Amino acid sequence: MSHTTAYCYDPFNLRHHLAGHPENRExxxxxxxxxxxxxxxEGLLGVPSTPASDERLLxxxxxxxxxxxxxxxxxxxxLDPDTYVGGDSELAARLAAGGLLxxxxxxxxxxxxxxxxxxxxxxxxxxxxxxxxxxxxxNVAIAARAAQAEQGLKRVLIVDFDVHHGxxxxxxxxxxxxxxxFSTHQYPYxxxxxxxxxxxxxxxxxxxxxxxxxxxxxxxxxxxxxDTVLAPIARRFRPQFILVSAGYDAHWNDPLAGxxxxxxxYAGLVDRLLALADEQCGxxxxxxxxxxxxxxxxxxxxxxTLRQLSRSDEPISDPLGPCPWGEHDASAVLTQVRVMxxx
Ligand code: ZN
Numbered sequence: 001m002s003h004t005t006a007y008c009y010d011p012f013n014l015r016h017h018l019a020g021h022p023e024n025r026e027x028x029x030x031x032x033x034x035x036x037x038x039x040x041x042e043g044l045l046g047v048p049s050t051p052a053s054d055e056r057l058l059x060x061x062x063x064x065x066x067x068x069x070x071x072x073x074x075x076x077x078x079l080d081p082d083t084y085v086g087g088d089s090e091l092a093a094r095l096a097a098g099g100l101l102x103x104x105x106x107x108x109x110x111x112x113x114x115x116x117x118x119x120x121x122x123x124x125x126x127x128x129x130x131x132x133x134x135x136x137x138x139n140v141a142i143a144a145r146a147a148q149a150e151q152g153l154k155r156v157l158i159v160d161f162d163v164h165h166g167x168x169x170x171x172x173x174x175x176x177x178x179x180x181x182f183s184t185h186q187y188p189y190x191x192x193x194x195x196x197x198x199x200x201x202x203x204x205x206x207x208x209x210x211x212x213x214x215x216x217x218x219x220x221x222x223x224x225x226x227d228t229v230l231a232p233i234a235r236r237f238r239p240q241f242i243l244v245s246a247g248y249d250a251h252w253n254d255p256l257a258g259x260x261x262x263x264x265x266y267a268g269l270v271d272r273l274l275a276l277a278d279e280q281c282g283x284x285x286x287x288x289x290x291x292x293x294x295x296x297x298x299x300x301x302x303x304x305t306l307r308q309l310s311r312s313d314e315p316i317s318d319p320l321g322p323c324p325w326g327e328h329d330a331s332a333v334l335t336q337v338r339v340m341x342x343x
Contacts, residue, residue, distance in 0.1 A: 162247020187212030
């Protein structure tokens, strides 16, 4: 098969919106507009977004949670102070999960090598029982479960480089050794979970790998985390498929967080993930959009990731440039994590 990158995008996802909220429709609208003007999607495989079925959502979420989201949409209610649900939000969330599922189906059916789901609302904070942190349904967890239940995959790796800990994804697989969850995140920070001592339980012991980093860590610290923690753990696990919770809010200029990654740094992480996918699972890797609240950073980072996925020759686009201040050291926590997981 020639190299093909699949993506999904549905303008209905823009109808989940609250003016003035950081997770608003301008994130996706601006990103889409840059991808169009750069011609970044030419030659890629666009797959439709269809609403995820109850059956597929219920592999991760309880029925009560689905009812809660539906009811909140009818009432224009918040699930928590951060998490708005408007009249179109339940369908938007189903389309977000369903779009990602269609990209997964395209890759696992061999129609595409890899992919990117341009979706919102994001998902990684949504636990099996509740939505929180701007997230209604846990897109990446639903996709991992579908790959297992429908395609028979035994080992799925989820990498979460969003600046916030993916507590919902962790919860979904905490006692399950068949899904390895690796997360880098600012710590202590929202949502408060993700200490390196949280490593899974029962059959899942060791299959949750948290890299909680102090504020101010940048490209060097992230590269070290990926090279000295993620890579050896992934090689030991031997994933058949890799999903990435791609949040671009660890950038030094992100308004919500305090890390020091650059756009080039994000591209460096993506390079490492693509190499790992090539080495471990025939290049089968799919990114799904999570956070990222600086609109220009988000748009250019997604552009770069798509170019990298599709093996474009275009250079990395980084209008923000290097971090203007020095980055903090991550070696102490990385040593702790290596001792916990690799020794
Ligand atoms: Zn985030």
